[in-house]
Amino acid sequence: MTMSHTTYFPDARGTSPSAPLSPRVGIASFHRSLPRYRVTALYSCPAIAERLGVKTVLVKDESVRLGLPSFKMLGASWATATSIAREWLGTEDAPLSIRWIAREMRRRHGSHWRVGRRLVAATDGNHGRGVARMARLLRLPSLIFVPAGTAESRIRGIEKEGARVEVVEGTYDDAIARSAREASATTLVISDTSWEGYTETPTNVIHGYSTMFSEIDQQLSGKTLDVVVLQSGVGAFAAAGMAHWSARDTNARPRFVVVEPTAANCLMLSAESHAITLAAGPHESTMAGLNCGLPSLIAWPIISHATDAYIAIDDDATFDAMRVLADCGIVAGESGAAGLAGLLAITDVAERDSVGLRDDATVLVINTEGATDPDNYDHVVGTTDKGVIRTRRRRQQATHTVRVSGR
Ligand SMILES: Cc1ncc(COP(=O)(O)O)c(C=O)c1O
Numbered sequence: 409m410t411m412s413h414t415t416y417f418p419d420a421r422g423t424s425p426s427a428p429l430s431p432r433v434g435i436a437s438f439h440r441s442l443p444r445y446r447v448t449a450l451y452s453c454p455a456i457a458e459r460l461g462v463k464t465v466l467v468k469d470e471s472v473r474l475g476l477p478s479f480k481m482l483g484a485s486w487a488t489a490t491s492i493a494r495e496w497l498g499t500e501d502a503p504l505s506i507r508w509i510a511r512e513m514r515r516r517h518g519s520h521w522r523v524g525r526r527l528v529a530a531t532d533g534n535h536g537r538g539v540a541r542m543a544r545l546l547r548l549p550s551l552i553f554v555p556a557g558t559a560e561s562r563i564r565g566i567e568k569e570g571a572r573v574e575v576v577e578g579t580y581d582d583a584i585a586r587s588a589r590e591a592s593a594t595t596l597v598i599s600d601t602s603w604e605g606y607t608e609t610p611t612n613v614i615h616g617y618s619t620m621f622s623e624i625d626q627q628l629s630g631k632t633l634d635v636v637v638l639q640s641g642v643g644a645f646a647a648a649g650m651a652h653w654s655a656r657d658t659n660a661r662p663r664f665v666v667v668e669p670t671a672a673n674c675l676m677l678s679a680e681s682h683a684i685t686l687a688a689g690p691h692e693s694t695m696a697g698l699n700c701g702l703p704s705l706i707a708w709p710i711i712s713h714a715t716d717a718y719i720a721i722d723d724d725a726t727f728d729a730m731r732v733l734a735d736c737g738i739v740a741g742e743s744g745a746a747g748l749a750g751l752l753a754i755t756d757v758a759e760r761d762s763v764g765l766r767d768d769a770t771v772l773v774i775n776t777e778g779a780t781d782p783d784n785y786d787h788v789v790g791t792t793d794k795g796v797i798r799t800r801r802r803r804q805q806a807t808h809t810v811r812v813s814g815r
Pocket of ligand 1: 478480532534535600639640641642643644645646696697698700743744776777
């Protein structure tokens with residue numbers, strides 16, 4: 409089946425700017441301090457490799473991360489921890505852990521340190537749920553703004569963390585603008601995107617994602633990647649992956665492919681016009697995490713320098729990829745399957761070549777979320793997430809390439 413898609417191949421790529429390449433040390437140890445930290449699985453999927461016509465397809469499975477159904481908690485937690493340390497504790501370089509933060513807040517501000525303080529974020533689902541979880545772990549209130557049309561199940565997921573959820577009439581970008589107005593000395597706004605004058609916290613979101621990429625390096629144990637595909641909303645996730653692997657010399661680094669929904673292809677549009685460009689929408693894709701109209705200011709320089717190919721896809725393509733991953737025993741939601749969907753959509757020989765899909769290639773796909781909209785998941789895949797996992801266990805599918813101990 410041919411899926412509708414568009415592609416853009418930039419003429420040349422440069423070297424990535426160095427600023428976000430040097431994150432603060434201690435990120436991985438902070439993540440290990442959080443409840444339910446485990447190294448997530450890296451699967452090898454021969455059936456997908458055959459379908460893509462490449463040697464190996466590796467899938468990093470972020471459908472369960474720190475007890476939540478997406479990788480986003482990595483960035484949300486580190487950005488929250490560093491913001492509290494900076495804004496409420498006046499420290500930039502203490503070794504952070506969740507316990508240390510609560511203890512230090514009490515020591516500096518007294519046992520009523522929580523009174524009047526709160527966390528705020530805007531989200532299309534996953535980031536806000538991560539911020540709400542951090543608030544819950546620290547026993548702080550949280551207020552999360554979501555755009556109109558956010559699936560009920562995603563709102564309930566955030567509320568289950570104890571957050572108050574407010575629906576903003578408009579897009580994800582409108583929800584971001586709304587959340588920014590809440591900032592004060594006692595309200596920390598933890599945004600995963602950046603704009604003029606607000607870059608520090610979103611830089612730490614990008615840094616937080618580095619734990620996942622470092623885990624992948626360990627799991628690869630020296631094996632090199634030829635193609636890395638990164639599905640994108642505002643581009644923070646893609647920038648983190650590109651920053652991580654761009655540190656290598658140009659010949660050794662993988663090709664980077666960005667995948668976006670057709671109606672929210674702000675990175676592709678920005679690349680075509682060599683400047684940050686709005687994808688006006690309407691943003692009605694079911695790939696909710698990718699429904700963003702504007703790239704993040706700090707992610708864009710990294711992405712524009714490192715990306716080899718931009719692919720925009722329709723929902724049908726990601727539905728197909730959700731089923732392909734389910735057949736391999738991997739539960740991938742609409743945004744989670746989008747990276748693979750972009751690669752599967754490419755059939756033209758010249759385009760395959762430009763993307764790096766050769767028969768000897770090792771390709772990394774990241775399943776960035778599980779079934780965050782269970783009704784749609786059942787509808788698309790024809791079974792529940794639990795059904796997919798049961799079948800995986802029975803058939804012993806999608807074997808780990810490397811097992812790394814959880815702590
Ligand atoms: C599941 C999932 N995948 C990918 C992304 C894209 O991340 P970014 O907005 O940093 O590009 C998101 C963002 O919310 C997401 O929720």
